[in-house]
Amino acid sequence: MHAGIIFFLVILGSVLFHIFTPWYWTDVASNWGGMDDTITLTFWIGGGVFIAVCLFMVYCVFKFSYKEDRKAEYKPEDKKLERILTWATTLGVAALLAPGLIIWNQYVNVPKNAIEIDVMAWQWGWQYRLPGEDGKLGTTKVVNINDDNPFGINLDDPYGNDDVMIQSDVINLENNRPVKILLRSVDVLHNWYVPQFRAKMDAVPGIVTYYWFEPNKVGEFEVLCAEYCGVGHYAMRGGVEVQDKQDYDNWLQQQETFSDLIAKQEILETSKTKLAKK
Amino acid sequence: MSEDFNDNKTIQAQSSETISGGGGSGLSPDKDYVRPAEISEQDLYHGHSFITKWVFCQDAKVIGVQYFLLATFTGIIGLILSWLMRLQLGFPELAGFMTAEHYYQFVTMHGMIMVVYFLTALFLGGFGNFLIPLMVGARDMVFPYLNMVSFWMFFVAVGVLLASFFVPGGPTGSGWTLYPPQAILEGTPGSGYGIMLMCISLILFVAGFTMGGLNYLITVLQARTRGMTLMRMPLTVWGIFTATVLAMLAFPALLVGALMMSLDNVLGTSFFMPTILKAGEVLEYGGGSPILFQHLFWFFGHPEVYIVALPAFGIISDLISVHARKNIFGYRMMVWAIVGIGALSFFVWAHHMYVSGMNPWFGFFFATTTLIIAVPTAMKVYNWILTLWRGNIRLNTVMLWCLGFIVTFVNGGITGIFLGNVSVDVPLSDTYFVIAHFHMVMGIAPLMVIMGAVYHWFPLVSGRLLDEKLGKWHFWLTFLGAYSIYFPMHYLGFIGVPRRYFEMYDSPYMTSAVGMNEFISIAAFIVGAAQLILMYNIIKTLKVGKPAGHNPWKACSLEWLTPSVPPEHGNWGDKLPIVHRWAYDFSVPGAKEDFITQTTPPSEVANTEVEKT
Numbered sequence: 001m002h003a004g005i006i007f008f009l010v011i012l013g014s015v016l017f018h019i020f021t022p023w024y025w026t027d028v029a030s031n032w033g034g035m036d037d038t039i040t041l042t043f044w045i046g047g048g049v050f051i052a053v054c055l056f057m058v059y060c061v062f063k064f065s066y067k068e069d070r071k072a073e074y075k076p077e078d079k080k081l082e083r084i085l086t087w088a089t090t091l092g093v094a095a096l097l098a099p100g101l102i103i104w105n106q107y108v109n110v111p112k113n114a115i116e117i118d119v120m121a122w123q124w125g126w127q128y129r130l131p132g133e134d135g136k137l138g139t140t141k142v143v144n145i146n147d148d149n150p151f152g153i154n155l156d157d158p159y160g161n162d163d164v165m166i167q168s169d170v171i172n173l174e175n176n177r178p179v180k181i182l183l184r185s186v187d188v189l190h191n192w193y194v195p196q197f198r199a200k201m202d203a204v205p206g207i208v209t210y211y212w213f214e215p216n217k218v219g220e221f222e223v224l225c226a227e228y229c230g231v232g233h234y235a236m237r238g239g240v241e242v243q244d245k246q247d248y249d250n251w252l253q254q255q256e257t258f259s260d261l262i263a264k265q266e267i268l269e270t271s272k273t274k275l276a277k278k
Numbered sequence: 279m280s281e282d283f284n285d286n287k288t289i290q291a292q293s294s295e296t297i298s299g300g301g302g303s304g305l306s307p308d309k310d311y312v313r314p315a316e317i318s319e320q321d322l323y324h325g326h327s328f329i330t331k332w333v334f335c336q337d338a339k340v341i342g343v344q345y346f347l348l349a350t351f352t353g354i355i356g357l358i359l360s361w362l363m364r365l366q367l368g369f370p371e372l373a374g375f376m377t378a379e380h381y382y383q384f385v386t387m388h389g390m391i392m393v394v395y396f397l398t399a400l401f402l403g404g405f406g407n408f409l410i411p412l413m414v415g416a417r418d419m420v421f422p423y424l425n426m427v428s429f430w431m432f433f434v435a436v437g438v439l440l441a442s443f444f445v446p447g448g449p450t451g452s453g454w455t456l457y458p459p460q461a462i463l464e465g466t467p468g469s470g471y472g473i474m475l476m477c478i479s480l481i482l483f484v485a486g487f488t489m490g491g492l493n494y495l496i497t498v499l500q501a502r503t504r505g506m507t508l509m510r511m512p513l514t515v516w517g518i519f520t521a522t523v524l525a526m527l528a529f530p531a532l533l534v535g536a537l538m539m540s541l542d543n544v545l546g547t548s549f550f551m552p553t554i555l556k557a558g559e560v561l562e563y564g565g566g567s568p569i570l571f572q573h574l575f576w577f578f579g580h581p582e583v584y585i586v587a588l589p590a591f592g593i594i595s596d597l598i599s600v601h602a603r604k605n606i607f608g609y610r611m612m613v614w615a616i617v618g619i620g621a622l623s624f625f626v627w628a629h630h631m632y633v634s635g636m637n638p639w640f641g642f643f644f645a646t647t648t649l650i651i652a653v654p655t656a657m658k659v660y661n662w663i664l665t666l667w668r669g670n671i672r673l674n675t676v677m678l679w680c681l682g683f684i685v686t687f688v689n690g691g692i693t694g695i696f697l698g699n700v701s702v703d704v705p706l707s708d709t710y711f712v713i714a715h716f717h718m719v720m721g722i723a724p725l726m727v728i729m730g731a732v733y734h735w736f737p738l739v740s741g742r743l744l745d746e747k748l749g750k751w752h753f754w755l756t757f758l759g760a761y762s763i764y765f766p767m768h769y770l771g772f773i774g775v776p777r778r779y780f781e782m783y784d785s786p787y788m789t790s791a792v793g794m795n796e797f798i799s800i801a802a803f804i805v806g807a808a809q810l811i812l813m814y815n816i817i818k819t820l821k822v823g824k825p826a827g828h829n830p831w832k833a834c835s836l837e838w839l840t841p842s843v844p845p846e847h848g849n850w851g852d853k854l855p856i857v858h859r860w861a862y863d864f865s866v867p868g869a870k871e872d873f874i875t876q877t878t879p880p881s882e883v884a885n886t887e888v889e890k891t
Contacts, residue, residue, distance in 0.1 A: 003673050006754070007681060014689075014765060023769040023794060025705075026787050038702050046692035049656075053663060053688050057681060060666035064602075065673050071872060072604035072865035073668035076889050081664075082608055082657070089656045093695070097649045100699035101642055107701055108638040122555070123465050142553045143560050183635070186555040188460035189568060191633065191708060195774025195787065198705040202635040204568055205459060206552025209635035222785050226708040226776045228453045230465035231378045234779040 004061040011054045018047070029196035029217035029242070031178075034103045036198070042096055049092070107199070110212040114178040117171065118163075120151060121183070121190035121203040124232035126223065127151070128171040132162025132257055142186050142205075148265050152186075153258055161259040164252065169223075170239035174248040178214040191227035194240055202227050215242040310879040312505040312856050320501075322418055322848055334430070336422035337847045338493075341429050342408030343739065345399055348429075352436055353396035357806050359388040368799025370781065378780040379467040382451035385778060386468075387439075389454025390476070393582065394483060395436060397724055401589040402487070402525065403432060405731060406494050406518045408739070412837035413515050415503025415855045417848045419493040428493070431486025435479045442468065442475035450476045453778060455579070456536075458550040458571050459563075462543040465556075474543060477536040484529045494522045503836075505857030509613065510876070512835045512861040513606060516613050517592020520620040521585045527624065528581035535574035542566070569636055576627040583720055584623040588616055590727040591658055594683050596861070597730050598662055600833045601677040602669030603872050605862035607661045615654040622651045632703045641700040648698035652691070659688055670865065670872070675749030676831075679730030682757040683723055690719025693768060708778075711771020714764045722760045729756070732812070737826030738837060741844050742819050752811040759805035763798050770794060832873045835861040839877055863888060 028036055064072075118129035118137050129151050131137045138160020144152035153160040173179055183192055183203035193200040201211040223238035243251065256264075325331040335341060363384050366373040407425065411418050419425045442449040451467030452460055460466050461473050468476075498511075498519045511519075538549040542563075550571040551563035599606040606612060628636060628644045662684060671677060693715040697703045706712065729752070737743050773787050782788045782795075829838040841851040855877045863874040868886035880888070 003678060003681070006758075007685065010685065010758070010761060017766065021766075021769050023766070023773055023790065025772040026774060032705070035701055035705050038699065039696065039705075042696050042699065042702060046695055050688050050692050053659060054685055057663050057666060057684055060663065060669070061671060061673065061681065064666065064669050065671050066603075067670065070670055071867075072602065072670040074605065074864075074866050074887070075607075075668075076605050076862070077608050077610065078664075082611055082660075085660050086653065086657060089653050093649045093652050096695060096699055097646065100645060100701050103701035104638075104641050104645065107704065108641070142555050145555055188463060188465070188554075189457055193708070193774075193776065195705070200704060200707070201633050204635040205554055206565075206567065207569075207635065224774075224776050224785075228382075228457070228460070228778045230460050230463075231382060231451070231467060231780075232465070233382075234378065234781050235783070237783070 004058050004065075007054070007061065008058045011051060011058070015047075015051065018043075026196050027217070028198060029194075029215060029219070029221065030198060031214040031216060032103075032107075032198040034099070034106070038096075038099045038103060041099060045092055045096060107211065110180045110210070111178045111214075114180040114212050115174075116180045116182055118151065119171075119181055119183050119192050119203070121185040121192065121225075121229075123187050123230055124225070124236040126169050126192065126236075126238040128166040128168075130164040130166070130252070130255070131159075132164055134159055134162060137182070138163050138258070140184075145186065148262070151258075161257070163258045164255045165258060165261060166255060169237075170241055172241045172243055172248055172251045173215050175218050175242050175244050176214065176216055177245075178212055180210055180212045183209045183211075188229045189227045190225050190229050190236070192238075193224050193226035194221045195224070196221050200226050215240075218242050218244060310858065310881050312858065315504050315854075317500070319417065319854070320420065323422060324847060334426055336418070336426045338407045338411050338419045338422065338425060339739075339845065339847075339849075341425055342404050342406070344429050345403030345407060345432065346405075348433060348436060349396050349399040349404055352391050352439075353400070355440070356388050356391035356396055357809070359384040359391070361803060361806055363388065364799040364802040366780065368796045379448070379451060381780045382453070382778070383449050383467050383472075386451050386454055386456075387443075387449050391439070392721065393454065393586070394480070395439065397586045397720070398487075398525075398582070399432060400728060401586060401724070402494065402518060402522060403429070403490055405514070405589060405593065406490070406522070408735070409514055409837060410494055410497055410518060411501070412840065412845060412849060413512050413835055413861075414498060414501065415506050415836050415850070415857060416497055416501035417850060417854070420496045420501050421489075421493050424489045425493050428486045428490035431482055431489065435482035435486060438475055438479040438482060442472050442479075445471040445475065447472055455572075455575055456539070457575075458539055458542065458568055459552070459554055462539065462551075463554070463556060474540060477540045477543075480536045481533055484533045487525065487529060491522045491526050494518060495526070503854045503857060506836075506876075509610070510857060510860045512592070513595040513609070513612055513616070514589070514592040516616050517588040517590070517595075520616050521588040524581040524588070524620050524623060525585050528578045528585065531574045532578035535571055535578070538574075539571065569631075569634060572631055572634055572636075573628070576630045577624075579630065580627040581620075581623045583716075584619060586720055586724050588620060590683075590724045591616060593731050594680055594727050595658075595662065595665075596835065597676055597727075597734055598665050598680045599862050599864065600734075600831050601672045601674065601680065602666050603672070603864050604665055604669035605860075605864055607664040607667075608657075609860065609862060611657055612661055615658050618654045619651060622647060622654075626651060626698075629698050629700075629703070632700050633707050645698060645700035649695065652695055652698075655691060659684070659691070674733075675744070675746055675753055676730050676734045678750065678753045678757075679726045679733065682753065683726035683730065686718050686726060686757075686761065687723040689765070690715055690717075690723055694719060705774070706771055708776055709771035710775050710777055711768050713777050714767035714771060717767075718764045722764065725760075726757070729753070729812070734831065735837075736816070736819070737830050737843075739844055740820060740823075741826055742823030743826045743830060744819050744823065745815050748811055748815040748818075752808060752815065755808035755811070756805055759801045759808065763801045763805065766794055767798060829875075832871070833861075834859075834863055834873050834875050836876055839875055859888065 120127050136159040138153045138157040140152045185203040185205045190203040197213050199213045221240045225236035323336050447468050449468050450472035541547045548563045548566035551566040553564045554561045595606050625647045629648045857876045858879050865872045866886045
């Protein structure tokens with residue numbers, strides 16, 4: 001009978017591990033706590049099914065193990081039982097699917113007041129751009145990218161001039177204000193992922209993808225690349241700093257806009273030509 | 279056992295044909311009547327030299343063993359690669375020889391080898407070839423020559439795959455999903471020759487597999503023996519048959535994807551390549567879509583999961599039924615579940631792509647279809663445990679593997695509900711949770727089936743029974759070890775540890791995973807080494823094992839009823855068997871023994887309460 005006992009211990013061990021594990025998710029720092037709740041719900045229903053099925057199996061192993069003088073039951077089908085099980089399972093699955101779809105509906109519908117952030121990925125790093133006072137990001141093209149125009153902004157797009165260029169791989173966010181992350185990549189697939197925010201999406205070269213979240217905890221977080229992007233994948237990190245409105249505004253003041261950059265570039269050019277003339 | 283095939287039954291059957299042939303409506307129908315065969319028997323090619331008998335062999339049983347051995351060989355390479363990966367993750371200080379390039383190459387080759395060249399080849403090429411003709415009562419596959427070519431195409435495909443270890447740049451390190459643009463750009467190891475050889479190898483594999491697949495399908499449809507109706511076939515055959523249909527429809531997508539990517543790589547087309555800026559230079563690509571490749575890949579990739587799982591479902595049903603001495607519970611439900619899962623598996627592929635950047639509205643559709651699949655799958659699980667219920671369970675090695683399968687499969691199936699449920703997938707995708715899930719459900723669970731099947735059918739292949747004591751050691755080490763690798767791994771995924779990371783660095787929530795990574799690595803070394811027990815057991819058994827004799831498990835299905843064990847070329851001696859019932863008449867009330875073979879005519883077991891099948 002030792003087989004049944006070991007299987008029982010495996011089930012028991014799994015439950016105990018789940019209860020006492022020191023490894024569990026980080027505290028959620030965004031509005032996506034609903035994802036955690038759905039996971040918890042799935043744990044209850046799914047875990048219950050797992051335990052029930054396995055314990056039933058262990059019971060059968062104990063109760064019906066081979067005896068020379070016993071004959072097994074001969075019953076090819078039990079329509080009623082099969083029907084009950086089918087409907088019970090369908091019900092359970094529907095109970096899990098419904099909250100999943102409700103949250104997905106929130107995930108794909110971005111709130112109107114969300115601030116847009118251009119997150120540009122390359123092998124292997126991140127750079128960020130915010131819209132200026134007009135609230136709109138300038139359009140971009142990969143072929144425009146050069147040292148003077150690190151985001152490839154279309155020069156004839158008036159929305160681009162006041163765009164705020166972040167000269168760092170750390171982006172600051174305002175606490176309790178939704179952000180829409182607009183992802184693009186200049187080379188291969190990447191994925192801008194902060195475990196505490198729960199949300200993620202691939203950056204795909206050639207198109208712009210998006211997702212949104214609302215940070216709700218002040219603090220610093222690490223950005224990880226979550227889509228394999230070549231040998232530097234594991235080292236492709238960045239950062240997020242969530243701040244209160246005041247601190248955030250101060251920080252934003254200090255950042256350069258695209259026109260600042262162009263102006264600086266022009267001054268540099270003219271001084272260069274002057275130098276050359278001398 | 280050979281008496282089962284002697285003339286008296288054939289004469290009986292023939293006489294009943296004459297009765298009904300005479301249109302005799304007034305005559306009472308013969309209980310033992312079986313419809314006559316519609317096509318005459320095929321001629322078999324009999325090899326005489328060593329080469330035609332064992333190398334370029336046209337006997338499906340030998341081809342099955344060839345497939346099995348070659349798949350196992352590549353599987354062992356995959357296992358060693360996984361050891362190297364675990365060494366890097368658990369004990370990086372001992373893995374000083376490994377660079378990030380190596381690590382990603384091993385990740386890629388491990389994945390591709392295990393999914394395609396090990397599991398697919400083993401289930402369909404190995405078990406399919408050996409079991410289909412025997413189980414449906416055919417003398418061989420319908421196209422034996424094509425079958426032989428199929429194996430040798432697979433052989434060449436494996437050769438090309440392994441050759442990539444020796445070309446400049448080494449094998450591709452693009453992950454087993456081979457996503458472009460990264461797969462063919464510098465910055466990924468093996469972006470030149472490596473990926474090219476991988477694509478060629480896959481194309482060869484698909485071509486060879488198509489030849490084998492046609493054989494399995496047509497043999498099942500056309501070469502069943504008299505009385506073997508579709509609804510009397512063992513579930514093993516149903517599983518392999520349905521999986522082959524899936525493979526025929528899914529593999530072309532992979533073939534096309536591999537071909538298009540090769541063109542992008544070699545000729546500079548832009549199927550999957552948008553405008554790309556690399557090292558300050560704009561490359562000569564433009565307008566392609568990387569997501570298109572993902573759709574092609576997963577349109578193959580998801581059915582591929584079921585190409586592995588359905589044969590496993592079928593085989594495990596048969597093993598449980600035989601060793602619980604009870605008919606499989608709800609046979610018809612099991613058949614329709616296999617067919618239904620197979621059909622549904624073509625409508626769920628994009629659940630691998632929820633966060634790929636495809637139109638997010640697809641998420642609603644694919645989450646719904648994915649969770650619908652859970653229903654027939656759950657029914658299968660219920661039916662397995664209900665087969666144990668009120669059975670007469672032999673707790674031998676085969677049954678242990680079956681029980682191990684149920685635990686790991688249910689575990690992996692339930693984590694599948696997490697990942698299929700679109701918004702729950704968002705925090706978990708691309709983390710260790712995914713690795714734990716798919717290894718549990720399509721790595722360990724099918725492996726449990728393979729091992730159970732090896733212990734179950736080895737007596738048929740070799741005529742000798744594997745040692746039970748060694749078998750039990752092998753099972754417990756493998757099961758407990760594998761479970762302790764993958765069960766805790768889910769929790770790394772909850773922390774948010776991303777997959778495909780060569781090194782974790784010092785993020786606070788990831789350093790806490792170090793202790794667990796060491797534990798998992800040690801478990802992985804033990805599980806891998808435990809497979810040596812099976813090898814030792816096989817070698818020992820071939821030399822001094824207990825002779826199995828005819829039908830050692832007292833099974834009902836045809837493969838155990840051949841006149842000689844192991845079965846010879848042509849399988850059935852002079853006369854093909856005639857089938858009178860399904861493969862699960864165990865413990866029938868009133869019967870003398872606890873099983874009635876498929877070839878037993880009703881008149882011989884007149885007093886029993888058999889249900890009509």
